[in-house]
Amino acid sequence: MIPNILGWLFDPAHWSGSDGIASRIVEHLWYSALAMVLACLIAIPAGLAIGHTGRGRFLAVNLAGAARAIPSLGLLYLMVLWLFPKLAGDSAFLVPAIIVLVVLAIPPIMAGAYSGVEGVDPGARDAAKGMGMTGMQVLRQVEVPCALPLIFSGVRSAILQVIATATLAAVAGTGGLGRFIIDGQKVHEFAQMASGAILVAVLALVIDLLMSLVQRSVVSPGLGAGPATSGRAGRRSRTAPSGNTPVDVEIDSSGRTVDAPAR
Amino acid sequence: MTWFIDHLDLVWTRTLQHAYLAGLPLVIGLLLALPLGWLARRYRPLFVPLIAGFGLLYTIPSLALFVLMPAIIGTQIISPTNVIVGLTLYTLALLVRTVADGLGAVPESVKQSATAMGYTPVKRFFAVDLPLAVPVISAGLRVAAVSNVSIASVATIIGIPQLGLFFSDGFSRDFYDPLIVGIVGCVVLALVFDGVILLLTRAFTPWVRATGSRA
Helix, strand or coil, X not given: CHHHHHHHHCCHHHCCCCCCHHHHHHHHHHHXXXXXXXXXXXXXXXXXXXXXXXXXXXHHHHHHHHHHHCCHHHHHHHHHHHHHHHCCCCHHHHHHHHHHHHHHHHHHHHHHHHHHHHCCCHHHHHHHHHCCCCHHHHHHHHHHHHHHHHHHHHHHHHHHHHHHHHHHHHHHCCCCCHHHHHHHHHCCCHHHHHHHHHHHHHHHHHHHHHHHHHXXXXXXXXXXXXXXXXXXXXXXXXXXXXXXXXXXXXXXXXXXXXXXXXX | CHHHHHCHHHHXXXXXXXXXXXXXXXXXXXXXXXXXXXXXXXXXXXXXXXXXXXXXXXXCCHHHHHHHHHHHHCCCCCCHXXXXXHHHHHHHHHHHHHHHHHHHCCCHHHHHHHHHCCCCHHHHHHHHHHHHHHHHHHHHHHHHHHHXXXXXXXXXXXXXXXXXXHHHHHHHCCCHHHHHHHHHHHHHHHXXXXXXXXXXXXXXXXXXXXXXXXX
């Protein structure tokens, strides 16, 4: 089975052309990037505002929790069914898919932003105020840099979900790497399906690795984030922003929703 | 609505299938995560490889994981085992870390008191460390439960029966009712799972209500 898959995957004929692997990767990245940019434009300012002012937190936590329960595949089918007749051409497939991806990406990004700002050492915030900084200056020069590890954690978590769901979008007629899985299934060609799956998995891993490198270069070394330091002994406190793995934000935000009913 | 009432039997069958596909991995995942999380906490050098290794699993998109399962474990492409193993891996990806974090958050003074009272290491783990870690583990389990229910519906694409089949039914016939029933069914199932875990957590942590504190 394995040689079969590798044979398909590395066949040069499958790499070229508008429905070849190379252009499917570009499509996949394009959908994911477009959705992530839109989601960040909405979720980061909203999350920072919630974290800075402390307002709207209850609503945000519960919305994010509810959004997680909605099956993305169902939402995708629903959006296409609803919007397809209203749009024309390629955008009829693309717009519903992008909407679903944006909706999916918003909760983790927002959770990362507000829990990051909330987690900033109150001493640092007080010191900044004491130095005469305005609210906006405190946010931009103190809170955002200190919150970066958790903001990154949220963004990385969102990227992984977006890449995974962009694969599903192929059932609704878009391009991207999911096409190989869907088309391979139609013609009962497992090698093609498996190749598509391998490509998506590798793409997700590579993008996450790149993001961890970006994170390491952007986040202040004083905050001690990043794989190099996260394993150090003495990092026992759960509240410390050890946000390197994308999973952190999810656990973190759910830990808070646990608090609510426990009184 | 009439569609829903006419197809009550089918909805119920697929809900049960969905609950099985999403629920069994939670149980298996929890049972495997407890020793793995303990190992990560007990033996420092194992911490990074275990946490990072299982964390890495989470980066693999669900559809890709389900499709690749037959090549890894030799099952048929339409076997539900693919989904169960895949979701178990996702559950582990979330829970190994949570268990390690939960066990790590048990105060050192409490452990020392227990040891001083004559608890053997094994007995202390089950009677002191593990119960005190329950709130943290439960938080992770709730995230895993909700995401498992949502991800299980992806199995629609490889043709495994569960609530997600209503999505493709409705989509291919341009008919909203089954689609909505499928989505609502998933959300309700996720809420039920969440509620069950909350109830179990309350049952296992009577001190939280008694003292108003979380360990």
